[in-house]
Amino acid sequence: MKTAVYRTALLMFSACVLAGAQTPAAAPPVDAAALARVAGAGLMQSQVNTTLEELSDDIGGRVTGSPQCNAAIQWALAKMREIGLANVHAEPWTLDHGWRRVSAEAELLAPVRHPLNVASMGWVGSTPQGGVDADVVAVNIFDLAGEMKTHAAAWRGKVLLLRGEGQPPKNPMSVFTQLAAFLRAAHEAGAVAIIGGQSARPAAGMELTHTGVLGFNTVFEIPVVNMGAEDQLQIERFLDRGKPVRMHMDVQNEISGPTPTANVVGDIPGREDPGQIVVIGGHLDSWDLAEGATDDGTGAVAALGAARAILASGERPRRTVRVVLFTGEEQGLLGSLAYVQRHRADMANHVAAIILDEGQGPIDSIEVGGHDKVIDELAPLTASLRGFGKLEIGDRSSFGTDAGPFILAGLPGINLGQDSPNYRYTHHSAADTFDHVRPGVLIRNAAELGVLAYWAADRPQRLDAPWTPAQVAAELKAQHLDEELKAFGLWTFGN
Numbered sequence: 057m058k059t060a061v062y063r064t065a066l067l068m069f070s071a072c073v074l075a076g077a078q079t080p081a082a083a084p085p086v087d088a089a090a091l092a093r094v095a096g097a098g099l100m101q102s103q104v105n106t107t108l109e110e111l112s113d114d115i116g117g118r119v120t121g122s123p124q125c126n127a128a129i130q131w132a133l134a135k136m137r138e139i140g141l142a143n144v145h146a147e148p149w150t151l152d153h154g155w156r157r158v159s160a161e162a163e164l165l166a167p168v169r170h171p172l173n174v175a176s177m178g179w180v181g182s183t184p185q186g187g188v189d190a191d192v193v194a195v196n197i198f199d200l201a202g203e204m205k206t207h208a209a210a211w212r213g214k215v216l217l218l219r220g221e222g223q224p225p226k227n228p229m230s231v232f233t234q235l236a237a238f239l240r241a242a243h244e245a246g247a248v249a250i251i252g253g254q255s256a257r258p259a260a261g262m263e264l265t266h267t268g269v270l271g272f273n274t275v276f277e278i279p280v281v282n283m284g285a286e287d288q289l290q291i292e293r294f295l296d297r298g299k300p301v302r303m304h305m306d307v308q309n310e311i312s313g314p315t316p317t318a319n320v321v322g323d324i325p326g327r328e329d330p331g332q333i334v335v336i337g338g339h340l341d342s343w344d345l346a347e348g349a350t351d352d353g354t355g356a357v358a359a360l361g362a363a364r365a366i367l368a369s370g371e372r373p374r375r376t377v378r379v380v381l382f383t384g385e386e387q388g389l390l391g392s393l394a395y396v397q398r399h400r401a402d403m404a405n406h407v408a409a410i411i412l413d414e415g416q417g418p419i420d421s422i423e424v425g426g427h428d429k430v431i432d433e434l435a436p437l438t439a440s441l442r443g444f445g446k447l448e449i450g451d452r453s454s455f456g457t458d459a460g461p462f463i464l465a466g467l468p469g470i471n472l473g474q475d476s477p478n479y480r481y482t483h484h485s486a487a488d489t490f491d492h493v494r495p496g497v498l499i500r501n502a503a504e505l506g507v508l509a510y511w512a513a514d515r516p517q518r519l520d521a522p523w524t525p526a527q528v529a530a531e532l533k534a535q536h537l538d539e540e541l542k543a544f545g546l547w548t549f550g551n
């Protein structure tokens with residue numbers, strides 16, 4: 057018996073050696089057992105929920121440039137060191153304008169009297185101290201150009217209520233692109249305030265207001281409030297029946313000058329090629345009506361959890377996995393733009409950026425930012441990732457998250473989509489609190505991000521090589537994103 061076992065073992069050993077010596081190319085590109093150890097550590101040794109509870113409940117809303125955001129930067133530095141990341145540091149950058157919410161109050165005066173639920177949008181101005189009484193006039197957001205041309209003269213002293221009438225434009229982004237010109241024209245015409253929302257959308261949810269900015273890296277002097285849908289719909293019904301509507305509006309904000317902030321960076325150095333970098337991250341900043349738990353506490357904490365899983369697995373990928381927690385996302389991807397600018401000379405050594413920023417639901421898609429080759433490269437991993445749940449893979453380029461600036465720099469800026477139906481309520485609202493986070497889903501997302509990051513960093517060949525600016529411009533035009541990017545001031549490719 058002993059001899060037979062020994063012989064069998066010896067034969068198996070020889071077979072392994074032969075396989076290793078003769079067919080190295082046939083070996084799996086990334087060690088599946090290593091990926092399984094990362095997934096296992098991510099699922100079984102997770103601390104993401106306690107980490108997010110700290111960031112949400114203890115620090116709270118984190119408007120870029122605010123004391124709370126600065127506290128979050130210090131917290132993130134300490135957390136990265138505690139996890140065991142190397143090269144942990146802050147990368148300072150400057151926001152052109154700081155902004156602080158003071159108060160927003162409104163009351164319907166006629167035809168009936170009651171308080172109105174409003175919140176100021178971000179990076180907008182104030183009414184005179186003590187507020188103003190004004191009549192309300194509707195403005196059709198589907199025809200802002202026409203409204204400016206024919207009605208601006210009648211806007212002096214009025215509150216303008218943005219609502220959609222008739223057919224919406226084919227490209228919903230065209231509303232957003234005209235909004236800046238409209239807000240400036242309304243201010244010039246002497247309107248006292250605007251009722252509207254981000255991308256001119258009305259509020260979602262039961263008496264919830266949603267804040268946000270109305271342009272990238274810009275300030276509008278006219279006060280703009282978002283109003284609870286129920287209050288706004290009553291005003292719209294009065295206007296539809298020809299009843300004059302009058303309201304009191306008192307909005308106070310503080311706009312300041314250049315304001316320092318910082319992205320937070322920490323590395324898992326690669327074992328063979330530490331100069332090659334896979335970025336994973338989300339944004340540390342948030343809005344302030346609540347505590348930014350789902351936007352984007354979940355993404356920031358999942359990136360930290362993914363790094364912790366890789367370190368806990370005992371495995372080290374070939375290249376560096378870098379966690380970057382950005383600030384200034386909510387003001388127009390400003391932190392990720394600053395990161396790309398700061399590392400411009402080193403962008404060719406960046407392999408990809410993988411961003412998680414779509415709320416509290418499970419990851420359900422990978423969008424590779426136009427780099428179709430990455431879809432093929434992902435194929436061997438796709439079946440394993442589907443062990444986590446439903447997953448679609450597409451080539452869409454996302455400029456709604458920090459993936460965008462990496463796409464502009466020619467890299468696969470990979471956005472992870474999430475199935476988050478309740479995000480429309482929690483996003484930018486007073487309901488963005490820790491109790492809306494699903495603990496099991498957050499653990500799963502962090503583990504999945506860890507697997508994806510390890511895989512991207514450990515492949516023998518890098519993912520799709522960086523594109524030239526001409527290649528990037530052609531792909532963005534093919535995806536019909538050029539107009540939108542020009543409107544955001546992000547198009548740097550000429551005509």
Ligand SMILES: [Zn+2]
Pocket residue numbers: 339351352385413
């Ligand atoms: Zn976000």
